Amino acid sequence: MIPFSPPRIDEATIAEVVDTLRSGWITTGPKTKQLEKEISSYCGNSHSLCLNSWTAAAQLFLDWWGIKEGDEVIVPAYTYCATANIVHHLRARPVIVDVKSDFTIDVDAVKRAITSKTKAIIPVDIAGLPCDYENLYKLVMDEDIISLFNPGSEQQEKLGRILIFGDAAHSFGASYQSKMAGKFCDVTAFSFHAVKNLTTAEGGALTFNLPNAFHMEHIYKELNTMSLHGQNKDALAKSQKGGWRYDVVSPGYKCNMTDIHASIGLVEIKRYHGNLERRKFIHERYSKAFSELSYCQVPLGEEEDRCPSWHLYLLRLIDLTEEKRDQLIIDIESKGISVNVHFIPLPMLTAYKNMGYYIKDFPVSYDNFSRVISLPLYYQLTDEQVDFIINQVKDVLKAHFNG
Numbered sequence: 001m002i003p004f005s006p007p008r009i010d011e012a013t014i015a016e017v018v019d020t021l022r023s024g025w026i027t028t029g030p031k032t033k034q035l036e037k038e039i040s041s042y043c044g045n046s047h048s049l050c051l052n053s054w055t056a057a058a059q060l061f062l063d064w065w066g067i068k069e070g071d072e073v074i075v076p077a078y079t080y081c082a083t084a085n086i087v088h089h090l091r092a093r094p095v096i097v098d099v100k101s102d103f104t105i106d107v108d109a110v111k112r113a114i115t116s117k118t119k120a121i122i123p124v125d126i127a128g129l130p131c132d133y134e135n136l137y138k139l140v141m142d143e144d145i146i147s148l149f150n151p152g153s154e155q156q157e158k159l160g161r162i163l164i165f166g167d168a169a170h171s172f173g174a175s176y177q178s179k180m181a182g183k184f185c186d187v188t189a190f191s192f193h194a195v196k197n198l199t200t201a202e203g204g205a206l207t208f209n210l211p212n213a214f215h216m217e218h219i220y221k222e223l224n225t226m227s228l229h230g231q232n233k234d235a236l237a238k239s240q241k242g243g244w245r246y247d248v249v250s251p252g253y254k255c256n257m258t259d260i261h262a263s264i265g266l267v268e269i270k271r272y273h274g275n276l277e278r279r280k281f282i283h284e285r286y287s288k289a290f291s292e293l294s295y296c297q298v299p300l301g302e303e304e305d306r307c308p309s310w311h312l313y314l315l316r317l318i319d320l321t322e323e324k325r326d327q328l329i330i331d332i333e334s335k336g337i338s339v340n341v342h343f344i345p346l347p348m349l350t351a352y353k354n355m356g357y358y359i360k361d362f363p364v365s366y367d368n369f370s371r372v373i374s375l376p377l378y379y380q381l382t383d384e385q386v387d388f389i390i391n392q393v394k395d396v397l398k399a400h401f402n403g
């Protein structure tokens with residue numbers, strides 16, 4: 001069976017992890033700090049903070065930003081549940097809006113959803129494809145929208161408008177209008193979960209792109225402290241001679257990244273360019289092959305001012321019901337190819353149905369979901385496997401669509 005998305009673990013990764021294990025320092029330390037530097041330099045940001053997941057990174061930051069009960073945060077229907085769950089954890093209300101045919105958040109729908117309670121928008125770069133940031137920024141900078149904004153914390157007051165917090169769980173390495181992911185939004189969170197383009201097994205990072213009024217050195221220190229229970233010294237500082245005494249400045253979270261995880265990331269980031277090139281090659285090969293069939297709708301690739309990170313290959317079929325799509329998945333899997341669906345829209349999940357959301361109100365999300373199949377896309381796929389996937393999937397499709 002060709003797996004869907006195995007991590008790329010080889011001797012280089014193992015050697016780096018073993019080096020950490022042998023070093024005597026396995027929790028947050030020099031390798032995590034090194035990874036932060038590498039991420040900042042790759043993305044073009046002054047500061048990055050590595051944490052133990054996208055979810056923890058988002059919760060930590062949005063809590064610090066002052067998102068709380070009574071606030072609204074706009075999220076797309078077409079995403080993984082984490083995007084909206086973290087809003088719920090902060091006792092705020094996730095306001096779900098529909099997406100466009102390219103799977104990214106619909107800026108007109110965002111505009112209609114903004115109220116005086118809106119504090120943030122979380123656009124999601126699904127499959128690694130950057131959202132329409134130009135129009136999102138035009139919207140939050142619009143005078144009428146700014147006059148509606150009601151800041152609820154010192155930070156919000158300083159920004160003076162709705163925050164754009166990027167869900168870049170899929171888009172490390174994507175670019176938009178000559179900027180790398182990590183620079184598209186005011187603040188961005190990456191995921192380094194096992195299936196992501198760049199992994200640390202579990203992990204995530206925040207990158208910052210806030211205006212000059214924000215003192216980044218202070219913010220980095222404050223969030224770093226908040227990721228360690230609000231303790232003003234980390235384990236490394238405490239381990240120094242005479243360094244045992246500490247204080248807890250505020251009741252923080254516990255979501256730091258360990259050096260074991262960071263060591264995997266250090267190997268990944270060093271060879272990331274080659275990873276992206278290979279993914280792009282496979283993505284384009286799929287698109288060339290499937291666009292020969294009139295009932296296939298291939299995903300967007302590289303455009304003039306936006307380039308995806310080639311994280312997922314979302315193949316849609318024209319005129320297909322959800323039930324028929326499910327049958328196609330069974331047939332493809334019976335050929336020895338693992339496939340997937342990204343994602344079940346939030347309003348179809350019990351938790352969000354119970355909050356009063358109905359999928360009928362999100363027709364584009366449902367249409368995208370009901371006709372989509374994610375094909376394997378990763379560095380280690382050989383050319384032979386790619387050809388096998390193309391041929392087998394084509395055979396299954398031809399049988400269903402009669403030719």
Ligand SMILES: Cc1ncc(COP(=O)(O)O)c(C=O)c1O
Pocket residue numbers: 052053054055056079080082083124167169170190191192193203204
């Ligand atoms: C779009 C999106 N956002 C957020 C997350 C959450 O990432 P993590 O597992 O690192 O918390 C994921 C994970 O799959 C995701 O796909």
